Amino acid sequence: MSEPLLTESEPPGTIDETVVVHGTSAEPRWKKLPLIWQLRRSVGLQRGMLVAGLALCVFFILLAVFAPLIAPYSYNQLSGPDGNFPRQAPPSAEFLWGTTVGGYDVFSRVVWGARTALLVVVVAIVGSLFLGVLLGLVSGYLGGWLDRVLVTIADAIYAFPSLLLAIVLSIVISGGRASFLGGILAAGLSITVVFVPQYFRVVRAETVRLKAEPFVESARVIGTSTPRILGRHVLRNATRSLPLILTLNASEAILTLAGLGFLGFGINPTAGAEWGYDLNRAISDVASGIWWTGVFPGAAIVLLVLGVTLVGESLNDLSDPRLRIRRRVKGVLITSPPEPVTEGAPT
Amino acid sequence: MSAVVEIKDLHVTFATDGDPVTAVDGVSLQVQPGEVLAIVGESGSGKTVTAKTILRLLPETATVDGAVILAGNDVVTLGAAQLRRVRGRDVAMVFQEPSAALNPVYPVGWQIAEGLRAHGTVSKKDARRQAIEVLDRVGIPDAQTRVDQYPHQFSGGQKQRIVIAMALVLGPKVIVADEPTTALDVTVQAEILDLLRRVRDEFGSSIVLITHNMGVVADLADRVAVMYRGKLVEQAGALELFARPQHPYTRALLAAVPRLQAHTSEPDGGPAAATAATGSEVLPVVTAEELEVVYPGRFGRSGFRAVNRVSLQIAPGEVLGLVGESGSGKTTIGRAIAGLTPATGGTLRVLGHEMVGFRERAFRPLRARLGFVFQDPATSFNPLLTIGDCVAEPLLVHGRFPDVNAARDRVHELLDAVHLPTQYAGRYPHELSGGQRQRASLARALALDPELLIADEPTSALDVSVQAKVLEVFAELQERLGFATLFISHDLAVVAMVADRVGVLYRGELVEEGTSDQVLGAPAHPYTQRLLASVPVPDPVAQKERRLALAELKG
Numbered sequence: 001m002s003e004p005l006l007t008e009s010e011p012p013g014t015i016d017e018t019v020v021v022h023g024t025s026a027e028p029r030w031k032k033l034p035l036i037w038q039l040r041r042s043v044g045l046q047r048g049m050l051v052a053g054l055a056l057c058v059f060f061i062l063l064a065v066f067a068p069l070i071a072p073y074s075y076n077q078l079s080g081p082d083g084n085f086p087r088q089a090p091p092s093a094e095f096l097w098g099t100t101v102g103g104y105d106v107f108s109r110v111v112w113g114a115r116t117a118l119l120v121v122v123v124a125i126v127g128s129l130f131l132g133v134l135l136g137l138v139s140g141y142l143g144g145w146l147d148r149v150l151v152t153i154a155d156a157i158y159a160f161p162s163l164l165l166a167i168v169l170s171i172v173i174s175g176g177r178a179s180f181l182g183g184i185l186a187a188g189l190s191i192t193v194v195f196v197p198q199y200f201r202v203v204r205a206e207t208v209r210l211k212a213e214p215f216v217e218s219a220r221v222i223g224t225s226t227p228r229i230l231g232r233h234v235l236r237n238a239t240r241s242l243p244l245i246l247t248l249n250a251s252e253a254i255l256t257l258a259g260l261g262f263l264g265f266g267i268n269p270t271a272g273a274e275w276g277y278d279l280n281r282a283i284s285d286v287a288s289g290i291w292w293t294g295v296f297p298g299a300a301i302v303l304l305v306l307g308v309t310l311v312g313e314s315l316n317d318l319s320d321p322r323l324r325i326r327r328r329v330k331g332v333l334i335t336s337p338p339e340p341v342t343e344g345a346p347t
Numbered sequence: 348m349s350a351v352v353e354i355k356d357l358h359v360t361f362a363t364d365g366d367p368v369t370a371v372d373g374v375s376l377q378v379q380p381g382e383v384l385a386i387v388g389e390s391g392s393g394k395t396v397t398a399k400t401i402l403r404l405l406p407e408t409a410t411v412d413g414a415v416i417l418a419g420n421d422v423v424t425l426g427a428a429q430l431r432r433v434r435g436r437d438v439a440m441v442f443q444e445p446s447a448a449l450n451p452v453y454p455v456g457w458q459i460a461e462g463l464r465a466h467g468t469v470s471k472k473d474a475r476r477q478a479i480e481v482l483d484r485v486g487i488p489d490a491q492t493r494v495d496q497y498p499h500q501f502s503g504g505q506k507q508r509i510v511i512a513m514a515l516v517l518g519p520k521v522i523v524a525d526e527p528t529t530a531l532d533v534t535v536q537a538e539i540l541d542l543l544r545r546v547r548d549e550f551g552s553s554i555v556l557i558t559h560n561m562g563v564v565a566d567l568a569d570r571v572a573v574m575y576r577g578k579l580v581e582q583a584g585a586l587e588l589f590a591r592p593q594h595p596y597t598r599a600l601l602a603a604v605p606r607l608q609a610h611t612s613e614p615d616g617g618p619a620a621a622t623a624a625t626g627s628e629v630l631p632v633v634t635a636e637e638l639e640v641v642y643p644g645r646f647g648r649s650g651f652r653a654v655n656r657v658s659l660q661i662a663p664g665e666v667l668g669l670v671g672e673s674g675s676g677k678t679t680i681g682r683a684i685a686g687l688t689p690a691t692g693g694t695l696r697v698l699g700h701e702m703v704g705f706r707e708r709a710f711r712p713l714r715a716r717l718g719f720v721f722q723d724p725a726t727s728f729n730p731l732l733t734i735g736d737c738v739a740e741p742l743l744v745h746g747r748f749p750d751v752n753a754a755r756d757r758v759h760e761l762l763d764a765v766h767l768p769t770q771y772a773g774r775y776p777h778e779l780s781g782g783q784r785q786r787a788s789l790a791r792a793l794a795l796d797p798e799l800l801i802a803d804e805p806t807s808a809l810d811v812s813v814q815a816k817v818l819e820v821f822a823e824l825q826e827r828l829g830f831a832t833l834f835i836s837h838d839l840a841v842v843a844m845v846a847d848r849v850g851v852l853y854r855g856e857l858v859e860e861g862t863s864d865q866v867l868g869a870p871a872h873p874y875t876q877r878l879l880a881s882v883p884v885p886d887p888v889a890q891k892e893r894r895l896a897l898a899e900l901k902g
Contacts, residue, residue: 213726214721214722214723214726214727215726215727215728215729215730217687217719217721218719218721218727218728218788218791219729219740220686220687221685221686221687221714221717221718221719222714222740222741222744222745222791223711223712223714223715223741223744223745224740224744225744228744232729232732233729236729236731237729237730237731
């Protein structure tokens with residue numbers, strides 16, 4: 001085999017479609033981070049969706065972080081230096097989007113509401129993510145009766161209407177109404193319970209698939225301990241679809257929170273601003289032609305959910321090699337093949 | 348006589364996430380009526396893309412330039428409706444994996460008739476009659492009743508016959524066969540090759556045969572086109588190409604093909620002979636007696652007996668080759684020895700530890716003395732770890748080094764031993780080619796200086812030239828380090844190259860065992876004889892003789 005023609009004649013490995021590999025060893029680490037990697041790779045409609053979704057999300061995050069600076073009044077402020085705020089006042093220079101039946105400034109409530117919504121999303125996702133991933137890994141890898149019991153419980157939770165479950169939990173946790181933090185925790189945790197089975201199922205399915213992969217078997221042959229196999233070999237490869245569920249769940253969390261608030265199980269208006277509660281209070285206004293109390297919180301919910309869903313959907317398309325759009329070769333054909341590569345392989 | 352297919356200056360480029368890749372670069376080919384044209388080349392040479400262009404079966408990301416004239420039409424510029432008319436009637440395709448090419452929820456007769464329905468109206472009765480006729484002609488016994496059966500009721504070879512029948516039913520001028528025998532066992536392969544030969548003779552169709560197996564080419568092809576990195580490097584009649592290859596690449600390719608007869612084990616035999624000479628007091632690394640492995644059945648069904656009363660021994664430093672067709676239980680034996688599949692009956696002692704009913708915790712320390720090389724280099728590495736991390740993994744797990752940095756010197760030493768540049772330690776598995784990955788896999792398996800290596804089809808996913816390199820590295824290390832090896836392969840020629848002793852498995856039973864000269868030179872068991880006779884050799888003249896000999900053997 002001294003024939004030099006043959007020794008390196010193979011093309012670089014074609015990548016198994018089931019494994020997402022972000023970049024190559026030659027690229028700096030930050031370029032391989034999720035979102036940034038996808039943003040750099042995406043083209044056309046998928047890029048448009050991703051950019052639009054990210055822009056909406058960033059907008060709401062900024063709104064939440066800088067709420068005290070942006071909002072002219074506090075979320076529970078009913079009076080200014082000139083006395084009490086008018087009730088159901090139409091939009092004006094003083095009250096940009098008018099006031100509610102309770103006398104709150106709509107604009108300030110909507111801005112502060114972003115903070116509540118995002119906090120609930122964070123609490124709900126962090127909780128369900130850790131619990132769901134851990135249970136999914138252990139259950140999928142070990143199998144046996146533990147696996148069967150956990151799967152049954154997850155299925156049972158699926159059978160409940162998620163909003164009903166959230167209501168029950170919010171009553172259990174905070175007696176229905178609560179302070180800002182209590183309300184957020186109640187809403188977040190009740191959403192957590194609904195979402196844990198989703199993460200559990202996804203991670204479990206991935207783990208079951210990975211368990212039979214040769215690289216996990218090779219770790220077993222080497223004599224690797226189970227925790228090390230799970231942590232080093234399975235976990236990192238099982239999380240590829242998590243950013244997707246994460247974003248889709250985030251939008252569902254926002255909707256569940258709004259639903260809770262709308263039904264009156266949310267956060268007390270004096271404890272925090274919450275779009276669902278505001279919508280509930282706006283019901284009676286609709287008939288009397290007062291549009292501003294309902295439209296703005298409603299639009300805020302729609303836009304935030306839309307932004308998060310756009311990010312999720314485009315991540316979904318980008319993570320699937322069969323759906324991912326590539327830049328087409330324009331007209332001119334490249335006459336000589338690219339160097340017989342051992343450097344960066346095409347994904 | 349005008350050509351059925353004429354490919355003129357074909358270029359195909361694929362858009363990828365990275366730079367566009369030119370898969371076919373200026374290929375011009377002709378297929379004459381009634382001719383078998385073999386396109387050979389290694390993976391990535393563009394042979395499949397070239398052949399699929401005849402049907403324009405290319406993904407959306409492809410850009411095609413050039414002309415493919417098929418029966419007077421340029422396939423490259425045809426509209427969708429015209430293209431549909433051409434497909435099936437003028438050109439048909441036989442796919443590599445017969446079980447994937449058939450729809451599992453329809454009877455095979457329906458699927459054959461599907462082609463007829465796509466090209467004009469046929470009555471149900473007529474379609475059925477034609478389906479039975481064509482099934483009969485491709486050698487499906489009892490076609491009258493079997494036409495109503497579903498794909499899973501047929502064996503792999505029969506399924507491939509049905510796929511060929513589907514291709515034949517409209518009497519196409521050209522059949523494109525993409526690796527039609529790669530997924531099949533050698534004995535079945537020989538039958539399918541016979542069938543394809545008959546298809547050419549009886550139906551008069553031309554065949555474009557895509558393959559990487561030079562033996563198949565020698566058996567079937569009239570003319571051979573050799574492709575290398577998207578270019579056509581040589582084109583010649585089969586006899587001439589094998590006798591006088593012109594291009595250096597073709598010569599190298601032919602030289603790399605392992606040949607059954609070419610077994611040249613030194614008579615002194617290296618470490619194996621040495622241990623044999625010192626007498627029988629040396630404990631064998633693996634002893635199996637009446638070993639049974641039964642996979643549990645579902646819901647009251649009896650289990651599947653994958654390995655049935657197999658007795659074998661592997662002495663220290665010895666290479667035992669295990670050959671057999673798919674389902675013969677060879678991989679199961681390897682996995683049972685490595686503790687990946689539980690052995691259920693008999694006794695199996697590995698490094699002095701009983702594996703029947705073993706506990707992972709008790710066996711774990713012994714794993715340091717055992718290495719395993721997996722079949723598919725693409726999936727046997729954690730895609731998120733670098734090659735260096737992967738090779739260092741066994742060293743860290745068994746506490747030889749505290750962390751990856753401390754193990755770096757040893758990792759470099761190992762990569763060096765398998766002839767990989769040490770800077771590859773920083774690369775990710777997908778940045779290496781299949782052969783390089785398989786060598787890295789060998790480095791990982793040998794990291795702890797094991798006494799026993801289990802190699803499960805280590806080269807079957809590789810091209811011949813790359814396979815030669817991997818086998819060379821393996822033989823060199825085996826000689827130097829003297830580890831015992833269980834070498835599992837379906838390829839008799841590969842086993843002949845590396846093994847001291849060979850065991851032949853057939854349906855879970857060890858039908859023959861002996862030194863490799865003995866088993867491969869003068870096989871005693873009829874199955875071994877048939878297996879040996881079925882392997883096509885890369886020489887058209889010799890292969891013709893072997894073909895006749897095989898026909899005689901079958902009677």
